[in-house]
Amino acid sequence: MDVRMGGRPVVEIRMRVNGVMESLDLEPRVSLLDALREHLGLTGTKKGCDQGACGACTVLVDGERINSCLALAVQYDGRAITTIEGVADGEHTHPLQSAFVRHDGFQCGYCTSGQICSAIGMLAEHGAGAPSAVTEHLSADTIELSDAEIRERMSGNLCRCGAYNGIVGAIREVASGESGRDVMEAAR
Amino acid sequence: MTQAPVHSRPAPATAERSVGKPIDRVDGRVKTTGAARYSAEYPYPDIAHAALVHATVSRGRIAGIDAAAASAVPGVLAVITHLNAPAMKPPPPVSMMNLSTLASGTTVNYLNTDEVHWDGQPVAVVVAETLEAARQGASLVRVTYETLPATFDFAAEEKNAKPQKSDLVQSGGATKGDAEAALAAAPVAVDLRFTTPPHNHNAIEPHATTAAWDGDRVTVHDGAQNMYWVRDNLAMKFGIPAANVRVISPYVGGAFGGKTMVWAGTILTVLAARVTGRPVRLMLTREGVYRTVGGRTPSTQRVALGAEADGRLTALVHTSVTRLGRVGGGPEQVTSQSRHLYDAENILVQQNLVKLDLLPNTVMRAPGESIGTFALESAIDELASELGMDPIALRMRNEPERNPIDGKRFAHRMLREAYARGAERFGWSERTPEPRSMRDGRWLVGMGVASAYHPSWQFAANVTVRLSPDGTVVVRCGFHEMGMGGATAQAQIAADALGVPFEAVRMEYGDTALPTGPGAGGSGQTASIAASLLSACEKLKRSVLALARRSGDSPLRGQRMTGVEARDGGLYRTGGAGLGESYAKILTRAGRDSMEARVGSDTRVGAIAGQVRFMSKLMLDRRRWVKAASGAQFCEVRVDPDTGEVRVSRWVGVFDVGTVINAKTTASQLRGGIVMGIGMALSEETLVDPRNGRIMNPSLAEYHVPVHADIPAIDVSWLDEPDPTMPLGLIGVGEVSITGAAAAIANAVHHATGRRVRDLPITLDRLL
Amino acid sequence: MKAFSYVSAADVPAALRAISTEPNAKFIGGGTNLVDLMREEIERPDTIIDITRLPLSGVEELPGGGVRIGAMVRNSHLAAHRLIRTRYPMLSQAVLTGASAQLRNMATVGGNLLQRTRCLYFYDGAAACSKREPGRGCDAIGGFTRGHAILGASEACVATHPSDMCVALAALDATVVAESVRGVRRIPMTEFHVLPGDTPDVETTLAADELVTAVELPEIPVAATSAYRKVRDRASYAFALVSVAAALETTDGAISAVRLALGGVAAKPWRAHQAERVLLGAPATDETFERAADAELAPAVAQSQNAFKIELARRVIVATLRRLHTEGSAA
Numbered sequence A: 001m002d003v004r005m006g007g008r009p010v011v012e013i014r015m016r017v018n019g020v021m022e023s024l025d026l027e028p029r030v031s032l033l034d035a036l037r038e039h040l041g042l043t044g045t046k047k048g049c050d051q052g053a054c055g056a057c058t059v060l061v062d063g064e065r066i067n068s069c070l071a072l073a074v075q076y077d078g079r080a081i082t083t084i085e086g087v088a089d090g091e092h093t094h095p096l097q098s099a100f101v102r103h104d105g106f107q108c109g110y111c112t113s114g115q116i117c118s119a120i121g122m123l124a125e126h127g128a129g130a131p132s133a134v135t136e137h138l139s140a141d142t143i144e145l146s147d148a149e150i151r152e153r154m155s156g157n158l159c160r161c162g163a164y165n166g167i168v169g170a171i172r173e174v175a176s177g178e179s180g181r182d183v184m185e186a187a188r
Numbered sequence B: 001m002t003q004a005p006v007h008s009r010p011a012p013a014t015a016e017r018s019v020g021k022p023i024d025r026v027d028g029r030v031k032t033t034g035a036a037r038y039s040a041e042y043p044y045p046d047i048a049h050a051a052l053v054h055a056t057v058s059r060g061r062i063a064g065i066d067a068a069a070a071s072a073v074p075g076v077l078a079v080i081t082h083l084n085a086p087a088m089k090p091p092p093p094v095s096m097m098n099l100s101t102l103a104s105g106t107t108v109n110y111l112n113t114d115e116v117h118w119d120g121q122p123v124a125v126v127v128a129e130t131l132e133a134a135r136q137g138a139s140l141v142r143v144t145y146e147t148l149p150a151t152f153d154f155a156a157e158e159k160n161a162k163p164q165k166s167d168l169v170q171s172g173g174a175t176k177g178d179a180e181a182a183l184a185a186a187p188v189a190v191d192l193r194f195t196t197p198p199h200n201h202n203a204i205e206p207h208a209t210t211a212a213w214d215g216d217r218v219t220v221h222d223g224a225q226n227m228y229w230v231r232d233n234l235a236m237k238f239g240i241p242a243a244n245v246r247v248i249s250p251y252v253g254g255a256f257g258g259k260t261m262v263w264a265g266t267i268l269t270v271l272a273a274r275v276t277g278r279p280v281r282l283m284l285t286r287e288g289v290y291r292t293v294g295g296r297t298p299s300t301q302r303v304a305l306g307a308e309a310d311g312r313l314t315a316l317v318h319t320s321v322t323r324l325g326r327v328g329g330g331p332e333q334v335t336s337q338s339r340h341l342y343d344a345e346n347i348l349v350q351q352n353l354v355k356l357d358l359l360p361n362t363v364m365r366a367p368g369e370s371i372g373t374f375a376l377e378s379a380i381d382e383l384a385s386e387l388g389m390d391p392i393a394l395r396m397r398n399e400p401e402r403n404p405i406d407g408k409r410f411a412h413r414m415l416r417e418a419y420a421r422g423a424e425r426f427g428w429s430e431r432t433p434e435p436r437s438m439r440d441g442r443w444l445v446g447m448g449v450a451s452a453y454h455p456s457w458q459f460a461a462n463v464t465v466r467l468s469p470d471g472t473v474v475v476r477c478g479f480h481e482m483g484m485g486g487a488t489a490q491a492q493i494a495a496d497a498l499g500v501p502f503e504a505v506r507m508e509y510g511d512t513a514l515p516t517g518p519g520a521g522g523s524g525q526t527a528s529i530a531a532s533l534l535s536a537c538e539k540l541k542r543s544v545l546a547l548a549r550r551s552g553d554s555p556l557r558g559q560r561m562t563g564v565e566a567r568d569g570g571l572y573r574t575g576g577a578g579l580g581e582s583y584a585k586i587l588t589r590a591g592r593d594s595m596e597a598r599v600g601s602d603t604r605v606g607a608i609a610g611q612v613r614f615m616s617k618l619m620l621d622r623r624r625w626v627k628a629a630s631g632a633q634f635c636e637v638r639v640d641p642d643t644g645e646v647r648v649s650r651w652v653g654v655f656d657v658g659t660v661i662n663a664k665t666t667a668s669q670l671r672g673g674i675v676m677g678i679g680m681a682l683s684e685e686t687l688v689d690p691r692n693g694r695i696m697n698p699s700l701a702e703y704h705v706p707v708h709a710d711i712p713a714i715d716v717s718w719l720d721e722p723d724p725t726m727p728l729g730l731i732g733v734g735e736v737s738i739t740g741a742a743a744a745i746a747n748a749v750h751h752a753t754g755r756r757v758r759d760l761p762i763t764l765d766r767l768l
Numbered sequence C: 001m002k003a004f005s006y007v008s009a010a011d012v013p014a015a016l017r018a019i020s021t022e023p024n025a026k027f028i029g030g031g032t033n034l035v036d037l038m039r040e041e042i043e044r045p046d047t048i049i050d051i052t053r054l055p056l057s058g059v060e061e062l063p064g065g066g067v068r069i070g071a072m073v074r075n076s077h078l079a080a081h082r083l084i085r086t087r088y089p090m091l092s093q094a095v096l097t098g099a100s101a102q103l104r105n106m107a108t109v110g111g112n113l114l115q116r117t118r119c120l121y122f123y124d125g126a127a128a129c130s131k132r133e134p135g136r137g138c139d140a141i142g143g144f145t146r147g148h149a150i151l152g153a154s155e156a157c158v159a160t161h162p163s164d165m166c167v168a169l170a171a172l173d174a175t176v177v178a179e180s181v182r183g184v185r186r187i188p189m190t191e192f193h194v195l196p197g198d199t200p201d202v203e204t205t206l207a208a209d210e211l212v213t214a215v216e217l218p219e220i221p222v223a224a225t226s227a228y229r230k231v232r233d234r235a236s237y238a239f240a241l242v243s244v245a246a247a248l249e250t251t252d253g254a255i256s257a258v259r260l261a262l263g264g265v266a267a268k269p270w271r272a273h274q275a276e277r278v279l280l281g282a283p284a285t286d287e288t289f290e291r292a293a294d295a296e297l298a299p300a301v302a303q304s305q306n307a308f309k310i311e312l313a314r315r316v317i318v319a320t321l322r323r324l325h326t327e328g329s330a331a
């Protein structure tokens, strides 16, 4: 805490971002979102509201989806962050990425990074048996991932272009297909 | 040559025609991998960050600004206010011969005046090394005001509205016969008042600008629906030639009209960059978007309908009041659809305006018709109830042969077909007409229907098309991609016109260094570019043929264009043995490394000629016929009988949008409009405090746009009949599907509950 | 947001020491409320004490049959926990209807308890608000009050507490466990939040240097037949206009056990004692449910725009009890 930048105390933060260990000197007030966009140049993660109200900034922390705009980067010291730039497996895009293209699950593309990261986290949550607000029987061991379940679970990601049908279609396809199982395996 | 409409589709040139196919977007990969850069995402070393300070009074003068605390924040580079900002030119007067004069969102010369015209007007910009320091600085600027009397309460001021005057482009009112007398005499009549609240676009990308000066030239990354307006406006404001401003805008994170005009953030970023000598970035906060970018005007509307007992309309009255800012804004064509939809004997439409001390309104998806169809199509439904008629039957009884208000011809009209198809797909015949007669478990079920209507527009577009010996094609045109799929659609069109595979076409767009493209507005971009692109492709083929004809070896020797078709990556004689040769062969033999054709000119004279051509074509078109996209919207809602919560459970929309270029992106566009229509119907409202004119819910948490859980599967389809007056027969699809949507829902809610809600949004308290 | 210094506490004593020595310090959990309010310049701490690394993230059974929930348990983990889903389904449901999945993955139980109102005027630095600046007045009164209180409001403040989780906790007789350098305190949930009175800036009975370490739920058999019903302006991702947490058990047609609390109606999660009194022992009929709702809502007072909430609350109470009675609970 002895480094100063612009007269402000900064802290050293080390995070594994998309598999790469990154070290940053940041003021504690820098959000994880701004750390990614402004300090690491990872602009795939979007800022839509900076208020936790749109989901455009969704990233995965140790496999769990969060809104990076309300996260102080310093709180995520030592954690593993995955952004849209890191969901592909090398040259092979993630099955959700290609499904989004096939299903036209976007228009302007600005909510898309968040939708895809959120969907990856969502499938993992569902795979782990987590219920949602529309789950009929909370005590059930397995919950069928109906369209209503997908919609409720994805409701933290706004799409003003209204690409919701395409997004749900893409997720449904990946969740029900072979690729779906891979995603859930990988996310676990 | 040539903005003349091309009336026919190009012959299916290759076996694999692209037009009409559901081809994946060309920008799909970059948008799903995070690689697409939006305007806040261009890296500049040494970038500084800006933040705005907003006025907190509706009208007044700045009495004092204390910037000391802000300036003292470590990292703050400048606090720019009207006391120290360099002079900028005020916005120019509007001229129809230079449409970029329409570009100013407001007439305020920001930071060049001590006057405040609305609550939220930017009064200072803080520039700092970091985003955090800029925002902190902005929060510390203390501004005091001498307040002046102001009016901002739309509901209270509505009575002071004045009739809108007609101009070249917009008509404020029209009459046919004596509608009030006919209304009074009608055996069956409804006379209703509707209100709609202000709305905000809420594109998920907040307005963002990155600006970098180099001497007296400036590069501006700005999410824009009309980069050329941004360019011309900035050039004018900063007193430099337009050629010195380059606006780059390949990806725009949603716009819906909100990025059509030039708003404060764009101008002040460029100003901040000039003052600090640094590249500067400003992404408006979400609140900043609400405070500095206009939204949709609220409205009050009267719709009165008189009919014979058989449903024949004898009187149609539609009047509206909307608001403008005292420093800008424009009238909305709220009564537009009421001039075209029903064959009433007597019609009176009139739009009225009131000016308030508020942030000026601006265009938002289907300005006018989105809210106008809510009133008209709800009223038709009420009349159908009065008459005891099926609402579709009532509409069909009054379906006109010619444009009702003035008897002009329709370029194209297929509303009957849209209703027939929609009723079938939706299962309208299952509906029992009595309100509250349908249930699913404890839910009340309602089905509603309404017409969609949106006029079609076409603007000037300059295009170049370049062909390389390897058979690849580059199309260059400075158009805008906010998610409509323009690049994909135009590549499809070029591929068919030149007979090359879709993959061989590369589009260059989103940069003012390119030939001047049309603005993205009025659902007109696709048709506008298509017209020029088709002409350019024709020109190119002619030049290639001329080149081939010059060679003694070519099988095309002596051929004319009429006997030749473009296919399989070359030109081939029609009929017979199909002799011909590939572009590659023709170009290589002639030793050419490319061939190019151009439509339109970007010289000063060329630009003026283009504007004149556009205006005269518009006028000519207007005299000849009425052009529009239309459709039939069907929806089913479920209403919780205990709480009044409304959920849309089913949707069918059938649209007449002429030729569909890309089935996939068209479906998405149409669905997107319906989604926004659902929001408009059920939850969206910008809350302007009537006590002080301040927007109180400038937040995505408190302004409720629809979320995933609000949206059912939406079945959209189209009739796919070309409009003979439009290039390739296509009509724009960007706006039509929001029209009629709110009325379909209101009508379904009535069917479910027996309640008529004439005030949007239909929140549950209105149903308790 | 002003600059601040950051301390990460490794254990509870370290956190308590830090809060009692650092001036103008605040704990931070998931940050989903605090960071937002700091960005709005409503909260302006000089020091932030990160408590997310404290070993308080367990959900465990108590010897007496209840359940202890660590203050650092994420909202999503709480909702998904087997014990909660089966024994206290209303709590799972309440948490799941709050915010979004991403936010629930961040938000902690402690932070959820202490989240502040969403009153539009509280959020707007240009408006007068006595919760932000004591004594300045209240611009909400006479303004946009759809989201505001119908019960327990005062002339100084008419805001509501926005939490869904807390409504279920109030119904479930939960106890908040708080710790400071002075020792451990146990605060009944119904006494944790306070009504505004003349001091709307005081929102809870927690002292500024106290750390919430856990929430304890007693064993309540009736809670297994419980539900949370939230009514709002869109289908998801919106705060409650009115919500109801209810548990109901009948024996031979008479109500033998009941718990009822309301959300979205007051500055605290509203335990409906009046209604419970009417319900207990009475026949499980619509008539009883209506009488109970009326009893609870008799003192309700509407603001300019929220009179509908009184009727809405009444209907949601009746509908939720009726459904519990006829269909059983979500577990």
Ligand SMILES: Cc1cc2nc3c(=O)[nH]c(=O)nc-3n(C[C@H](O)[C@H](O)[C@H](O)COP(=O)(O)OP(=O)(O)OC[C@H]3O[C@@H](n4cnc5c(N)ncnc54)[C@H](O)[C@@H]3O)c2cc1C
Pocket (backbone or CB within 6 Å): A051, A052, A053, B701, C026, C027, C028, C029, C030, C031, C032, C033, C034, C035, C036, C051, C071, C075, C097, C098, C099, C100, C103, C106, C107, C108, C109, C110, C111, C112, C113, C114, C115, C162, C163, C164, C165, C210, C211, C212, C213, C237, C238, C239, C240
């Ligand atoms: C867009 C949006 C929508 C939302 N919708 C809902 C909704 O529908 N329903 C709902 O219930 N909530 C909703 N929320 C609120 C959300 O539930 C809260 O923000 C969250 O629960 C707070 O938890 P946190 O851990 O992030 O708290 P923080 O933000 O970290 O802290 C909040 C406050 O609690 C204090 N604090 C935290 N932990 C402790 C502790 N252990 N001891 C003492 N003090 C502590 C902090 O000092 C701070 O003052 C929404 C939030 C957002 C942004």
Ligand code: SF4
Pocket (backbone or CB within 6 Å): C117, C119, C120, C121, C122, C128, C129, C130, C131, C132, C137, C138, C139, C140, C141, C156, C157, C158, C159, C200
């Ligand atoms: S209701 Fe309470 S929180 Fe809202 S403005 Fe009034 S005092 Fe502030």
Ligand code: FES
Pocket (backbone or CB within 6 Å): A046, A047, A048, A049, A050, A051, A052, A053, A054, A055, A056, A057, A058, A067, A068, A069, A070
């Ligand atoms: S930017 Fe984080 S939720 Fe909107």
Ligand code: FES
Pocket (backbone or CB within 6 Å): A105, A106, A107, A108, A109, A110, A111, A112, A158, A159, A160, A161, A162, A163, B204, B253, B254, B483
């Ligand atoms: S694609 Fe534009 S907001 Fe979702």
